[in-house]
Amino acid sequence: xxxxxxxxxxxxxxxxxxxxxxxxxxxxxxxxxxxxxxxxxxxxxxxxxxxxxxxxxxxxxxxxxxxxxxxxxxxxxxxxxxxxxxxxxxxxxxxxxxxxxxxxxxxxxxxxxx
Numbered sequence: 001x002x003x004x005x006x007x008x009x010x011x012x013x014x015x016x017x018x019x020x021x022x023x024x025x026x027x028x029x030x031x032x033x034x035x036x037x038x039x040x041x042x043x044x045x046x047x048x049x050x051x052x053x054x055x056x057x058x059x060x061x062x063x064x065x066x067x068x069x070x071x072x073x074x075x076x077x078x079x080x081x082x083x084x085x086x087x088x089x090x091x092x093x094x095x096x097x098x099x100x101x102x103x104x105x106x107x108x109x110x111x112x113x114x
Contacts, residue, residue, distance in 0.1 A: 008096055015093040018086055021066035026051060027059045031068060031082065039081035041074075
């Protein structure tokens with residue numbers, strides 16, 4: 001495998017936990033909310049979801065394990081924020097895959113037209 005391919009494969013492997021975490025609708029909603037509103041407490045994040053505060057905490061722990069969120073303590077509350085570096089890595093992975101598909105489609109088009 002070429003160095004470029006092995007680096008690309010490593011990026012895909014590193015991004016897999018991010019995509020797995022975002023595959024859950026509740027976690028995706030939490031990430032969307034953190035993205036739009038900035039750091040929020042578990043209490044605030046629990047307001048607009050159909051699950052308990054305890055379930056929200058478990059989803060946030062899954063996001064933290066995937067490297068998508070981090071918590072800091074403020075008094076009695078935990079304040080959660082996005083880890084944008086991991087989101088940027090996932091975006092780079094999607095861009096890479098998109099570029100590969102564009103290239104494959106261009107080769108297919110050239111083959112069909114020849």
